[in-house]
Amino acid sequence: RSFQVLFSFLFKGQEYLRQSTDNNIVFYNIETGESYTILSNTTMVSLEILLHSNVSHLPPYKWAYVYQNNIYLKQRPEDPPFQITYNGKENKIFNGIPDWVYEEEMLATKYALWWSPNGKFLAYAEFNDTEIPVIAYSYYGDEQYPRTINIPYPKAGAKNPIVRIFIVDATYPEHVGPREVPVPAMIASSDYYFSWLTWVTDERICLQWLKRIQNVSVLSICDFREDWKTWSCPKFFVSTPVFSYDAISYYKIFSDKNGYKHIHYIKDTVENAIQITSGKWEAINIFRVTQDSLFYSSNEFEGYPGRRNIYRISIGSYPPSKKCITCHLRRKRCQYYTASFSDYAKYYALVCYGPGLPISTLHDGHTDQEIKILEENKELENALKNIQLPKEEIKKLEVDDITLWYKMILPPQFDRSKKYPLLIQVYGGPCSQSVRSVFSISWISYLASKEGIVIALVDGRGTAFQGDKLLYAVYRKLGVYEVEDQITAVR
Structure with a gap:
């Protein structure tokens, strides 16, 4: 639906x-x-x-x-x-x-x-x-x-x-x-x-x-x-x-x-x-x-x-x-x-x-x-009443004077004392924004709710709406900082 x-x-x-x-x-x-x-x-x-x-x-x-x-x-x-x-x-x-x-x-x-x-x-x-x-x-x-x-x-x-x-x-x-x-x-x-x-x-x-x-x-x-x-x-x-x-x-x-x-x-x-x-x-x-x-x-x-x-x-x-x-x-x-x-x-x-x-x-x-x-x-x-949807959390990391906002999509019965597989959905295209407070049901929703996988999305350097320093950091350097920021956020 x-x-x-x-x-x-x-x-x-x-x-x-x-x-x-x-x-x-x-x-x-x-x-x-x-x-x-x-x-x-x-x-x-x-x-x-x-x-x-x-x-x-x-x-x-x-x-x-x-x-x-x-x-x-x-x-x-x-x-x-x-x-x-x-x-x-x-x-x-x-x-x-x-x-x-x-x-x-x-x-x-x-x-x-x-x-x-x-x-x-x-x-x-x-x-x-x-x-x-x-x-x-x-x-x-x-x-x-x-x-x-x-x-x-x-x-x-x-x-x-x-x-x-x-x-x-x-x-x-x-x-x-x-x-x-x-x-x-x-x-x-x-x-x-x-x-x-x-x-x-x-x-x-x-x-x-x-x-x-x-x-x-x-x-x-x-x-x-x-x-x-x-x-x-x-x-x-x-x-x-x-x-x-x-x-x-x-x-x-x-x-x-x-x-x-x-x-x-x-x-x-x-x-x-x-x-x-x-x-x-x-x-x-x-x-x-x-x-x-x-x-x-x-x-x-x-x-x-x-x-x-x-x-x-x-x-x-x-x-x-x-x-x-x-x-x-x-x-x-x-x-x-x-x-x-x-x-x-x-x-x-x-x-x-x-x-x-x-x-x-x-x-x-x-x-x-x-x-x-x-x-x-x-x-x-009404259609979703009997369906367990994943939970979402939006937080930020401060790394080397850079703020990395991230979204965690968690299984419905998520227990912080347990271990879960982690999947990073990577996209950091210039002027894009993945970490948004919007409703969405997609393939990653299924993976979190049905397969018990934790999904993470990270807005690194090159993404939009956080000032020019972050936005223009990738100018003439596409594919460099985006990868570094995803790895940094996971660590």
Whole structure:
């Protein structure tokens, strides 16, 4: 059985979109309680990705989806689709969805489509894997014989996918075809990555680019030129922004002078940035900026890097005041949160990932009062009542001025006076984090509960959210300190 985390998109006003337990896509009105199905589970089966426009105050809603690596647009759910791209090809050309390396290592999402705020434009990425070497492996499913899965897989030093960004007029796609957004010259001259895209307004967009060696990051701000129907990118900044209401100044997370990633406010240049948060912890994500508040997540509470809580900080007064929204909600069950906010933060959804069973709730954006439980996983809770799950402990070691956080997954009847076999689950990829306060049932859960094996996970040098000293220790030394730290932790 798997747990459900059921929230996708919050709209303006009182509506939100969710995926029901039977995989239908459903609209729900908070105030009236009315709901209706937009797409049935049978319709969804063959789609790679479905993405709606954000404009809820100007119905009907627009929809974009990817089918067989090509993008289709629907002005209304009942309208026939309009095909945007035609060159999509399995394992060769990916439109609107990332290939393996971008999904796994760069975007960390299954989509590469982005609606402008009012649904006027649709931006998408095209990934060309034509020259990427292919890796093949056997998949053992329900069939009598295994299937062979082929994936374009660039290894270290091999050729990477070629990525291009396009924007299409979603209102008149048949008259104004996709327009390519230029890559910054200082990036285009060598191997590069595209790392994210942010809409500022309907006619201003920001794209983040990165050199392959990952020592230079460029943010391009591009404006739509109505006369030429093109996108011009005259300015370049280094950052990942969340723009304020003036569409010029913005907030971003980057390292402060002490080597911890915090929120800064930039009005003109990065050199003149005003630091908003500070401390020996890290800000993780900025969710929403309104006229008077900024909502973000961090691992500040009680000093555990593997936890996440949601905070509100006032930006309309000085000095700014800070409130933790989630620190004292269901404390035993919930220590790792993410959130989704409607426009103007009138409502927000909280998703708790653990360490207890995940639960999703809807809240009033002004009072923080819980309005509705969206999903509390009662079915899974009942199914697990007679199952002995392993116990988990999260602790830390201090070794040679380095803090190593570790998680122990222990058999249900663990006795400290007895000896047990120990298995180390090793993963220390750059910017990763294994020691987190999240609920999970996996192969190592089985080994601990059924076979009586103690499992250990260690976040060593190179892992994230504990400051730059630990994070960048492995720069140009991959595979050295990671091994040393795993061995040190076991000893």
